Amino acid sequence: MSVRTLEVDGRTITAMADQTIFSAAWDNGIRIPRLCHLGGLPDAAACRLCLVEIEGQKRLQSACTTKVAEDMVVRTDTPALQAHRKLIIELLFAERNHVCSVCVVNGACELQTLAAELGVDHIRMKPQYPKLPVDVSHHRFGIDHNRCILCTRCVRVCDSVEGAHTWDVAGRGRNSLIISDLGEPWGESASCTSCGKCVQVCPTGALFSKGKTVAEMRKDRSFLQYIVTAREKRLWIAERKPR
Amino acid sequence: MTADGLRQSREAELDRQSRLKNRIACCSVAGCLAGGGDAVRAALAEEVKAQGASAEIEVCGTGCMGLCSRGPLVRSSAGEITYAEVKPGDAAAVVRSDLDSLNGRILRQSDPFFAGQRRLILANSGKVDPEKIAGYIAQGGYQSLLRATSEMTPEEIVAEVKKSKLRGRGGAGYPAGLKWELVARHPSATKYVICNADEGDPGAFMNRSVLEGDPHRVLEGMAIAGRAVGAQQGYIYARGESPLAIERIRTAIDQAQREGLLGGRVFDSDFHFRIDLRIGAGAYVCGEETALIASIEGKRGQPVLRPPYPPESGLWGHPTLINNVETFANIPQIIENGGDWFAGIGAPASPGTKIFAVAGRIRNSGLVEVPIGTSLRTILFEIGGGVPEGYEFKAAQTGGPAGGCIPAQYLDVPMDYDSLTGIGTMMGSGGLIVMDTSSCMVDVARFFMEFCMDESCGKCIPCRAGTVQMNEILGRMTSGEGKEADFAMLEALSGLLVEASLCGLGRAAPNPVLSTLRHFRSEYDAHVRERRCPAGSCRMGASA
Amino acid sequence: MSKKRLATVWLGGCSGCHMSFLDLDERLLDLAELADVCYTPIADVKEFPHNVDITLVEGAVANEDHLRDAKKIRERSGILVAFGDCAITGNVTALRNLFNVEDVLSRAYRDSMIVGGVPEGDGIVPKLLEKVLRLQDVVAVDYFLPGCPPPADVIFQFVVDLIGGKTPAVTGRKFGS
Numbered sequence: 025m026s027v028r029t030l031e032v033d034g035r036t037i038t039a040m041a042d043q044t045i046f047s048a049a050w051d052n053g054i055r056i057p058r059l060c061h062l063g064g065l066p067d068a069a070a071c072r073l074c075l076v077e078i079e080g081q082k083r084l085q086s087a088c089t090t091k092v093a094e095d096m097v098v099r100t101d102t103p104a105l106q107a108h109r110k111l112i113i114e115l116l117f118a119e120r121n122h123v124c125s126v127c128v129v130n131g132a133c134e135l136q137t138l139a140a141e142l143g144v145d146h147i148r149m150k151p152q153y154p155k156l157p158v159d160v161s162h163h164r165f166g167i168d169h170n171r172c173i174l175c176t177r178c179v180r181v182c183d184s185v186e187g188a189h190t191w192d193v194a195g196r197g198r199n200s201l202i203i204s205d206l207g208e209p210w211g212e213s214a215s216c217t218s219c220g221k222c223v224q225v226c227p228t229g230a231l232f233s234k235g236k237t238v239a240e241m242r243k244d245r246s247f248l249q250y251i252v253t254a255r256e257k258r259l260w261i262a263e264r265k266p267r
Numbered sequence: 268m269t270a271d272g273l274r275q276s277r278e279a280e281l282d283r284q285s286r287l288k289n290r291i292a293c294c295s296v297a298g299c300l301a302g303g304g305d306a307v308r309a310a311l312a313e314e315v316k317a318q319g320a321s322a323e324i325e326v327c328g329t330g331c332m333g334l335c336s337r338g339p340l341v342r343s344s345a346g347e348i349t350y351a352e353v354k355p356g357d358a359a360a361v362v363r364s365d366l367d368s369l370n371g372r373i374l375r376q377s378d379p380f381f382a383g384q385r386r387l388i389l390a391n392s393g394k395v396d397p398e399k400i401a402g403y404i405a406q407g408g409y410q411s412l413l414r415a416t417s418e419m420t421p422e423e424i425v426a427e428v429k430k431s432k433l434r435g436r437g438g439a440g441y442p443a444g445l446k447w448e449l450v451a452r453h454p455s456a457t458k459y460v461i462c463n464a465d466e467g468d469p470g471a472f473m474n475r476s477v478l479e480g481d482p483h484r485v486l487e488g489m490a491i492a493g494r495a496v497g498a499q500q501g502y503i504y505a506r507g508e509s510p511l512a513i514e515r516i517r518t519a520i521d522q523a524q525r526e527g528l529l530g531g532r533v534f535d536s537d538f539h540f541r542i543d544l545r546i547g548a549g550a551y552v553c554g555e556e557t558a559l560i561a562s563i564e565g566k567r568g569q570p571v572l573r574p575p576y577p578p579e580s581g582l583w584g585h586p587t588l589i590n591n592v593e594t595f596a597n598i599p600q601i602i603e604n605g606g607d608w609f610a611g612i613g614a615p616a617s618p619g620t621k622i623f624a625v626a627g628r629i630r631n632s633g634l635v636e637v638p639i640g641t642s643l644r645t646i647l648f649e650i651g652g653g654v655p656e657g658y659e660f661k662a663a664q665t666g667g668p669a670g671g672c673i674p675a676q677y678l679d680v681p682m683d684y685d686s687l688t689g690i691g692t693m694m695g696s697g698g699l700i701v702m703d704t705s706s707c708m709v710d711v712a713r714f715f716m717e718f719c720m721d722e723s724c725g726k727c728i729p730c731r732a733g734t735v736q737m738n739e740i741l742g743r744m745t746s747g748e749g750k751e752a753d754f755a756m757l758e759a760l761s762g763l764l765v766e767a768s769l770c771g772l773g774r775a776a777p778n779p780v781l782s783t784l785r786h787f788r789s790e791y792d793a794h795v796r797e798r799r800c801p802a803g804s805c806r807m808g809a810s811a
Numbered sequence: 812m813s814k815k816r817l818a819t820v821w822l823g824g825c826s827g828c829h830m831s832f833l834d835l836d837e838r839l840l841d842l843a844e845l846a847d848v849c850y851t852p853i854a855d856v857k858e859f860p861h862n863v864d865i866t867l868v869e870g871a872v873a874n875e876d877h878l879r880d881a882k883k884i885r886e887r888s889g890i891l892v893a894f895g896d897c898a899i900t901g902n903v904t905a906l907r908n909l910f911n912v913e914d915v916l917s918r919a920y921r922d923s924m925i926v927g928g929v930p931e932g933d934g935i936v937p938k939l940l941e942k943v944l945r946l947q948d949v950v951a952v953d954y955f956l957p958g959c960p961p962p963a964d965v966i967f968q969f970v971v972d973l974i975g976g977k978t979p980a981v982t983g984r985k986f987g988s
Contacts, residue, residue, distance in 0.1 A: 069572040070727045072767045084766055089572055111763045115732035121909070123902055124987025125959035131988060140985030146899045146947065146955040148756060149736045153908040153942075174725065193567060193725070196550065198735050200725035239988065 030096040039092045046074055046087035049100060056100050057109055057138055059227050060175040061088035064252035066184055068176050073109050073138075076100045084108075106142065113139050118149040119198070120156065121170035127229040130239035134227035135173060154198070161211030164234055165223050167202065172230035174200050178222035185251055190216040202230075224248060268527035269535055270413055273404065276526075280405035288323040290344040291315075291361060292393055295328030296479040297472070297511055298633070299338035303354070307339045310355035314362045324362065327399070330392040330480020334380055335633030337372075342393040349374040349381075349393070383650040385612070386636045387620050388596045391481045397515050400522040403483040409528055411602035415491045416536040419602075424495035425451050428598070430606025434617050437463055437554075437591035438666065438695045439771070440684040446588060449578035450496040453586040458498040460489050461563070461582065461589040464505040464512070465547050465554040468667025469718060471698035473622040474592035476634055478505070478512040481596070482519035486542060488595030490529060491602055493540040496588050501542040504559050508549050516544055551668075551722035555770050556581075556589045558724065569724040570770035591696065593622060614640030614683040621682070621694070627663075627701035628654050637682070644678040647701060658703040662786070666695025668715040668722075669775030671782025672708070691782045693775075708787040709794050710805035712780045713741035719776035730773030733764045737780065745805035749795035757784075815864040815974045817842075818850035819894070820884055822877045823904045823943065824870025827960040828895035829853065832867075834963035842967070845974050861887050865973050867894035867956070871904040872944040876937040885950035890973060896959040896986055898946040903959075905943040912939050954979060957986050 026041045032049050039048035047063070049056050060071035067088045075084040079097035087100065099105070116122070116135060124136050156169035179191040179202065190213050194203045204210040223231040224247040232241055268276075284290065293299070293308040312326045332340045337351035341361055350361055351372045360368045376382065386392065395402040403409070415424050429444030450458060462485060466474040478485060489501045505513050520542055523529040531539045545563050547553045553568040560582050562568035581587025597619060601609045610618045622636045623646060630652030637646060643663060647653065654660050662672040665682075671692030673680060680686050684694045702711065720734035737760050740753045761777035768774045784791060793801050800808035821829060829852060835842060842848070849863060850856045859880070866888040872881055885891055896902035907915045916939070920929045930936050946952050956969050956979075965984060972979040 067572075068726070069769060072727055072729055072769065075767055086572065107759070108763050108767050111733075111759060112728050112767070115728055115736065117900070118736065119732045121906075122986075123900075123906065124985075125896060125902055126906075127987065133987075136985060136987055143984075145957050145984050146893065146945075146952075148752075150739050151901065151905070151908075151945075152735065153905070155909050173728075174731070195725070196552075196569075197720060197723040197725045197731055200731065 028092045028094050028096075030092050030094070030098065032098045033100055041092070043092050044088055045076060045078075045085075045090050045092055045096075045098055048092050049087065049098075054100060056087050057142070058088060059134060059138065059173060060177065062177050062181075062225055062248065062251075064185065064248070065177060065180045065225070068180065071112070071173075071175055073112055075105060075108065077102055077105065110142050110144055113142055113144045114147045114149055116173050117144075117147045118151050120152070120154060120172065122228075123170075126238055127171060128232045128236045128238060128241040129229040129243065132239075132242050133229060136228075152198075156201075159204075159210050160234065161209035162213075162216070162218070162234075163211065164218060165210070165220065165231060166234055167210060167231050168229065169201060170230075171228045172202055173228060174202070175227060176202075177225040177227065178202060178231055181221045181225045181251065186217060186219050186221050188215045188217050188219075191222060221247070221251070225251070268409075268533075270417065273409055273413055273534075276401060277404050277407070280401040284325075284405065286323075287325050288320075288345065289325075289364075291324065291326045292329035292342040292344070292396070293326065294330075294332055294338060294340045294342075295397065296331045296476050297509075298331065298335040298476075299340055300511070302338045304339035306355045307341065307353050307358070310358035311341070311361060314358040318362060320362070327396040327402075329395060330389065330397055331476040331634050332392050333384070333389070333634045333636075334374065334631055336631060337374075340374075347376050349376075379649050380631050380652065383645060384636050385620050385638050387600055387612075388477065388484070388593060388622060389480070389634065389636050391484070395481060397480050397482055398518055400483060400519070400526060403481070407603065408483055408599070409487055411599040412487050412490050412494075412528065413534050415494050415602055416534045416538050421451055421495045421497060424491060424602065427601060427606040428495070431597075431601045431609035432606075432616075432618050433594065433597055433601065433609065434619075434684060435590055436593035436597070436621065436696065438669065438693065440617065440694060443590060443594055446578055446590070447492065447495055449576075450498075450586045450588040453578065455586050457585045458496055459582045459585055459587040460492045460496065460498045460501040461556075461559070461577075461587055462489055462501065462503040462595055463554060463556065463559060463589055463591040464503055464509075464516075465559060466506065466509075466592070466696060467549075467551040467554050467722075468669075468696055468698040470626045470700050471624045471667060471696055473624050473634060473697045475506075475509045475512050476624075477592050477596050477622070478509070479515050482512075482515045483523065484596045484599060485516075485592055486519055486523055486529065488598035489542060490533065490540050491598050492588055492590070492595065494533075494538050496586075498588065499539045499541065501540060502545050502563055502582075503542060504545045504547060504553070504563060506549060507546050513544065513546060520544065550724070551718075552724040552770070552772050555772055557770070559589070560587065569726045570772075572769060593697070613638035614681060616685060617683045621697060623682075623697045623699045625651050625699045625701065628658055628660075628703040628706075629701040630655055640681040640683045640686075642679050642681055643673060646682065646699070647678070651701070654701065654703055658705070661702050661704045661706055662708065664692075664700040664702065664711065664779070665698065666693040666778070667698045668718045669693065669771070669778055670695045670698075671778050672702070672711070672786060674786040691785050692778070705802055705804050707745065707800050707802040707805040707808060708783040708790050709741060709800075710745050710802075712783045713738065713745055713805075715779040716741055716776065719772065723772065723776075727767075727769035727773060729763050729767045730769070730776060733760050733768075733773070734776055736760055737764075737777065741780070744791065744794045745800070745807055747794070747798050747807040751795065753795065754791070814845065814847045816849045816860075816862065817846040817970070817974070818848070818859065818863045818866040818884075818888070819852070820850070820859070820866060820868045820870075820880070821852045822868060822870030822881065822898070822946075823873030824895060824897040825903070826852070826869070828867075828869040828897075828958075831958075831960035831963050832966055835967055836963075838963075838967050842970065845971065859884055859887060863888045865890045865892065865970070867892045867970075868898050868946055869894045871897045871901045872940065872946060872949050873904055874937040874939045878940065878944075878949060881946060881949050890953045891946075891950065892954045892956055892969075892973070893946045893952045894956050895961055896957055899955050899957050900986065901943050901945050905945075908942050912941060915939070957984050959987050962988075
């Protein structure tokens with residue numbers, strides 16, 4: 025695999041030719057914000073937080089889907105990008121009922137953390153206060169749509185890693201809703217294997233383990249590592265190998 | 268079908284028609300049918316039968332003749348007269364060509380509405396019955412497909428389309444020839460041709476009318492495209508809300524297959540081409556090509572990131588040529604008359620004609636086909652007859668919810684892709700909505716924003732949540748609760764949607780706001796700072 | 812130079828932000844050196860004074876009294892700070908925005924065995940607003956200090972910066988805890 029040299033935020037870095045700007049930047053300690061991208065999952069390029077400026081290109085590009093190129097000049101943190109990111113975070117807070125203080129992942133939420141990092145200290149738009157359901161029919165997990173940001177990590181991990189495709193999106197626009205199977209309660213889903221991957225990849229407290237109360241839940245980040253490396257380490261095969 | 272067969276079929280139909288004393292063609296597309304066109308046609312047929320004239324007078328259907336606001340329209344071949352607002356009770360007068368009793372409802376080809384147009388795509392309107400393939404063949408139909416399969420190589424077809432400088436009629440105006448070349452040059456063995464018939468702009472019905480009025484023209488264009496790019500399968504993606512168009516496409520595909528004009532070994536060549544129909548469920552976003560492709564694949568209709576573009580990786584990952592109805596409808600005449608001929612029509616940088624669906628506060632509303640580059644003034648005030656007495660022109664909206672408005676001072680703008688972009692709007696697919704001084708432009712912007720909000724697929728945050736907040740702000744402004752800070756937020760959100768949205772729908776959603784802010788800023792100021800609506804027609808005006 | 816006049820106000824919130832304020836502990840004495848705390852729920856002052864330099868407002872605007880007070884406070888304050896998540900986003904106070912006022916009152920007063928009905932009469936229970944509003948929805952807000960509650964260290968630095976005429980640093984400020 026050949027190597028590419030590029031400039032990111034004034035620093036010269038090298039990356040493998042098939043790496044995205046996002047992964048090359050993170051490898052070099054340049055943290056581009058994101059909520060929908062997660063290593064190991066196919067990308068949706070939907071949250072638009074990782075948009076970066078590439079010299080010579082008119083449009084902003086999502087770093088999670090754009091491959092590095094030789095001599096590419098990338099800027100990940102210009103005032104214009106910061107302003108866009110702030111707006112996106114504010115839009116999310118205004119869209120549904122995000123009440124950090126009573127959330128299971130209070131203190132360990134990607135949305136909450138990102139808001140703090142980007143200096144979002146209030147929401148300029150009008151909160152929408154939609155009435156949304158909470159489904160706790162599953163015996164181990166629950167989904168609280170009030171906290172969902174529709175990043176579809178759960179949909180993607182369930183489809184491409186677990187292979188169950190229990191989750192998908194119903195409705196459109198602001199009425200979009202994550203559903204299990206064809207809209208049945210999660211607990212009655214015939215396809216769900218109760219593996220819990222969706223819960224761990226969820227960036228907020230929308231998908232949670234039962235039995236946790238406010239600020240008690242921490243998402244299992246080592247589990248996320250598993251999603252990325254299980255295949256190459258052949259972890260699931262090793263478990264089944266006869267001794 | 269062979270070359271000889273096509274010639275014979277054409278001659279037979281022309282011969283049959285020449286022996287008729289009169290052909291009475293009743294508009295049989297949605298507009299006139301909604302006005303009672305079916306009953307008119309039945310009454311005419313009854314009258315001809317009653318007079319025992321069935322052998323010499325034919326009553327048939329035909330495509331849109333344009334002046335929809337005065338429908339039902341009936342065209343009589345004897346004297347080339349079009350009758351307007353025909354009622355079943357007029358049947359005897361129409362059959363007898365009794366002009367006196369139809370006084371005031373007689374339209375002639377020399378009338379400004381017709382004379383000002385150049386009808387190439389709609390050339391068969393008034394002549395060809397959309398439900399009969401023979402009529403299309405009689406007018407020279409499928410001759411271009413014959414040429415394309417027997418006399419031309421795929422490279423030559425692509426070269427001809429490139430030479431024509433035809434630009435895609437779906438809105439963005441991408442050069443069709445370049446797109447065709449990309450697909451044609453791709454080494455893949457499997458390729459697809461898709462006709463985007465998911466016309467969803469409010470007030471726009473150009474594509475639907477073409478499909479309802481002359482479906483074979485589109486099929487022929489698609490087949491030529493298939494030959495040019497090396498595809499064997501085509502899809503028409505139509506809206507479920509246009510049941511008549513769907514019926515006409517189905518009938519036309521059946522007929523073309525039966526005649527051997529579609530299917531295996533077209534004109535005894537080695538070219539096979541099948542066309543299937545796929546029906547959408549009415550999501551506006553499915554007019555976006557990647558969402559449309561996802562929908563055909565049976566997936567949720569939402570866009571995916573480009574690149575890769577469909578010519579590289581489209582339907583089921585194969586190279587796909589996707590053009591809209593009107594683009595394909597242009598192809599047969601380009602092959603027939605040559606790319607140079609086509610390039611000489613209209614504006615140099617965007618040749619050809621364009622169909623506009625003219626609606627709103629205007630005398631003659633309906634379908635108008637003019638050379639690209641015709642001024643807005645000509646379309647509205649000469650062909651369209653101007654705004655009715657007692658009203659004053661304020662602006663015209665082009666490009667639907669993704670477009671913008673054109674105020675009176677730009678009436679002389681040539682209607683071509685680049686000139687429209689220059690004044691902050693776009694050609695779009697051809698919707699043209701005329702507004703008078705009683706329209707509140709803030710409310711117009713709010714209407715289109717609400718449309719985009721409802722039609723956002725919800726995938727990316729800027730479009731999904733941004734349209735909600737922009738709609739919120741415009742709603743505040745039009746109910747007298749606007750704040751000074753709303754202007755800055757409207758601008759910031761517009762910038763976010765334009766620069767950060769995933770697909771064209773989100774990127775274009777702020778256009779009506781930006782364009783009305785640009786041309787009618789004082790109206791916004793009046794709403795927010797003076798708490799009044801100058802036009803007096805938004806929610807605030809209604810309550811005040 | 813005369814000392815800056817500082818006030819803190821408690822609207823529709825749980826008083827947790829004020830508890831966190833009290834967690835300044837001995838730094839309260841430092842603060843008293845820097846500013847004259849002229850109005851606060853911790854002291855017994857009946858009327859919100861005029862000419863206040865800096866006012867921290869805890870809580871959301873949930874009823875008509877809050878609305879009236881917020882406007883008065885805005886008029887009489889130089890710098891107005893939305894203090895804590897309830898003032899900034901509505902937070903827990905705004906959870907009731909998913910329901911209508913009648914249902915909320917019924918649940919709180921009629922359905923509960925303890926009270927037995929909404930207390931009647933003027934000045935007993937202020938009339939609830941249809942929706943809980945954020946402070947920024949009713950008056951202009953100059954600064955936002957998020958947190959549920961904001962940590963004492965952050966409050967101290969924030970207030971000291973304001974007293975010193977500086978724009979407060981943004982580090983350490985976040986929603987929730």
